[in-house]
Amino acid sequence: MNRYLLGRVGQALLVLWGAYTITYFILYLLPGDTLSIMLSASGLEVDALSPADLAKARAYYGLDRGLFEQYGHLLWRALHGDFGQSLSLNRPVTALLAERLPQTLTLAGSAIVLSLIGGIGLAYLTAYVRWQPLQSAMARLPSLGFSVPVFWLGLLLIQVFAFGLGWFPATGSQGLDSLVLPAITLAIPSAAVYAQVLQRGFQHVWREPYITTAYAKGLSRAQVQYRHGLKNAALPILTLFGLQVGNTVSGAVLVETIFSRNGVGRLAQEAVLRQDIPVVLAIVAISAAAFVVVNLLVDLLYPMFDPRITHAPRAPSAA
């Protein structure tokens, strides 16, 4: 078991490193002139500087080193928790992140809980209902859920619940009421995906022979659905959960912008507008780390839910 654990952790670290590297190359390699971007982010014009100043600036940003040296230097500092300085705000990036991360974590956390409850609940009910027209209608709901642009949904909710009914504030980062609308907005696309997958899962499970065995014991439909159906139908959700982390982070950027919350998401949006490269790199690295950690946990916990999966070394054909 330990060998497997080490292997998976190693793999996770490899993926994380790959993600960091790709982002680094996108940010530092793709643009025509990294220096002018960084200068304009700091509020300076490249043409206004003398060659001597340009050279000083290059050294300051660490752009005078060779490509790989620069990369190694940045990676080394990142591993020590130092993501450099924000170009536009002139503060250490780590400090900025530390300030804004709790907000985003609360938002993401509540959204995840809501989406699980909502998604699983909707799918469970859809499988429970026997009246065909109602079931078909409910089966279409998840599809609607991920057809809706998350930012538009936020605006709609603000219009109805904040401006129209006045139940919740439209913006702000303080207090529980300001969390409600953003969390619901962020939860809906994920909930739709969970509901869809679980619906399919139930459709599949209802046809399995062990369901007939359960009925033959004398169980009622509700009992069969709960005791034998749910666990087996919900297995794919565990893997999905890991993958949804990415979508939640992406959604957070949009939701925080709409509801004017002081989180990492809005920080990302501002950083891109100002082409603040170190901040963007740091935020992407942190998100990738979150994704990798969550998926690693899911992978390790999977056998608890599905006893058929063990952590014995698998044949090479299984990827």
Next chain:
Amino acid sequence: MPSSNAVHNLDRRFGSPSIQRLPATTPSAPLPVEATTPWRRRNRWSRLLSASRPLLRRPGFMLAALVVAFALLAALAPGVLSGFDPNATAPLAKLTAPNATHWFGTDELGRDLYTRVIHGASLSIQAALLAVGLALLGGLSLGVLSGFAGGRVDALIMRVIDVLLALPGLLLALAIVTAIGFGTLPVALAVGVGIIPGFARTTRAEVLRVKTLPYVEAARLGGASWLQTLWRHILPNAWGPVAVLATLDFGAAILATAGLSFLGFGAAPPAPEWGTLIATGRHFLITAPWVALLPGAFVVAVVFSLNHLARTLEEIKR
């Protein structure tokens, strides 16, 4: 008799075996070629047409198809659907509610909102098409290569896909846009790269599934090379779920490009990209909610119809 001639022709072509076969009794005289039971070779198109006829009777499907057709028309020939000029400002008529002349009302500069939405369709849909096209190209090739080759190649490609997956779609897009600048093209590229993992994985899963099916083995035993097998059997049977995913991702790409232009990274104003329309409308939410909400409703209608089409296709295939 013609039929047995065919048999003899084949026999002569590859010679007689060195082992003596037991004397074969010739079959009773077969019918002449102009047989009494003629059979028409129905080709694939007529089969497809007859399969799609029951679809015409489904109201939901037809409605969704109509909406998508409308959106495509708006993308290709916006002038057909609206007489107004999307950029013509009329400050006196600003922020009027939807009425008979202005179906969606007007925005803060007095421009007809409906027209702007129609013209925005071409930008957004082109961007989405580009994104899905890029993703299909990249994802399909990676998936087929990975599923077909197996072994080390497969493992390597899957690691790369894992890395791409670890980067959240929007953030990856943000990084790309930071690097190469704003505009419709960078947005489309960014969204496309984010969708590649999904295609690669689905294609790979399908290729792996079909590769081990008995009829593929039978084809190989019948003398087909791997390339022939890939072309004749594996690809045609693997493309089903990929087509469904492509339709679904087309909708997702529309949403993603709208999201990026909402955040301000799309084409510069006055380009009426859908996301930009919603972003500007945001400021007038209290006084003129239709400016932000109606374009969004249109987007929802288009994407939902696309999803419906995808689901119907999937159901039909089963």
Next chain:
Amino acid sequence: MNALIEVHNLGIAYRQGAQHTQAVTDVSFSLAQGETLAIVGESGSGKTTVANAILGLLPDSAVLTAGRLVVAGQDLSQASERVKRQLRGRTIGLVPQDPMVSLNPTQRIGVQIAEALVLARGGRYRGVDNDVGELLAQVGLDNPTLRARQYPHELSGGMRQRVLIAIALAGNPRLIIADEPTSALDVTVQQRILDHLEGLVRERGISLLIITHDLGVAADRADRVLVMKSGTLVEHGTPQQVLAKPTQPYTRALIAAAPAFAEPRAPRTAAAPGQRPLLALTAVNKHYRLPRVRGQADRFQALADVSFKVCAGQTLGIVGESGSGKSTALRIALGLEKADSGRIEFAEQDVTDFGWRQFRPLRRRMQLVQQNPFAALDPRLSIFDSIVEPLVSFGLARGAELDRAARELIERVHLPAHFLDRLPRELSGGQRQRVAIARALALQPDLLLLDEPVSALDVSVQRQILDLLDELQRELGIAYVIVSHDLAVIANVADEVLVMRQGRIVDQGPTAQLFNHPGNAYTQALLDAVPGKRQRALA
């Protein structure tokens, strides 16, 4: 005497939209307490519908069109779901068809059995765990406490079947319905389990209703036999009556078709003594590496020192249970797998080390018919395209010649020419198997390898396919190697038989000799396990 089940003129139909498909028409029978009744029928005969009706598990689309169904005094034709639910588990138990998929994979065995016990009692009670252990011991499982804590995938098929019997017995039912009890497992395993079930049932005076397609099983184990066809009751009587004096032509056809009741075949043309074999395997070994799991071996010996040969125009039958290595032997002969050691010779060439390219020309002379007709044809290709594909791959024919070849091939397998235009899903299992045979014949091979060619088909269809193979051999002089777990099928078609067990050949010889004087205890056990033997012995 009060019968346990009384069925009077039962009619059941399935509704789909506006269509009504009648599944059962005018069926009447009764079952007394302690009796064993078997309902025999092929697919589409309605036997499963009748069983589901007794259990109260008919789908929503099913509707009772006529007659009455009374179980343990309750009229089920008008009963509510509640009443039906009360009967399940407590009065009627079910032993389902396929033990590999009939247990909840994410629940422990003990929990699943306890659930049945608790339901029967009406609530949780103290001694549940003890009762679970006792039940597991009664159905013949070793180490009950360990088994109760295990998950289904940790148990073999036979063990899972016993667990399902335990679940059925848990509620102390008066009737047990056994659905196709002989389809999923090896013949010797099935025999043991069914004997055990019969014993338990007789001890407790439980009635047993066996639903099966196998007339042999019905004849061996039932007090009375019902034969159904297309929803109607065709024959009804004791096994002796039904087998010795069948009144209906369908029953006669069924008996004639059942391989178990046919005579083993005598070889038609003995191989000339000096004749060189077409295919010869000599001392072939093959092992597979297993993922390393503690407590288990890390390699699996699929074949150990296997040698056999096939001469032109002869049929070699290889019989064995699962894990015997019979399919592996075929795959090695075809070059799909490489042997660890030994020699493989085909058409007087040593092909042991041939690569795929080298082997390719020889493929024209050796073809395979696969086991599963439902997956052997590409669902997107028309029958025409499937049949001529080998000709196209080798570039042997084109255009009009291709059409003619296709037409000839499809006529040879006795399918109408207009089938060439159809898709596989429009054909039945037997028809698809014929198409697979036609495709295999396209290249005019000298040797045809058939892996379980009739296992997935109904009994009457099996007979047709076996007759077709016979005819083709007479007309074209092809040699066959047929692999099957069904001894009766092999007896019908093979000139020489090989018995394999766990990778080794344990017995070998001409068919009639092997069947009448088996040289090996295992062969004898296999022969004994063939259902219908008791009846044949009596006759």
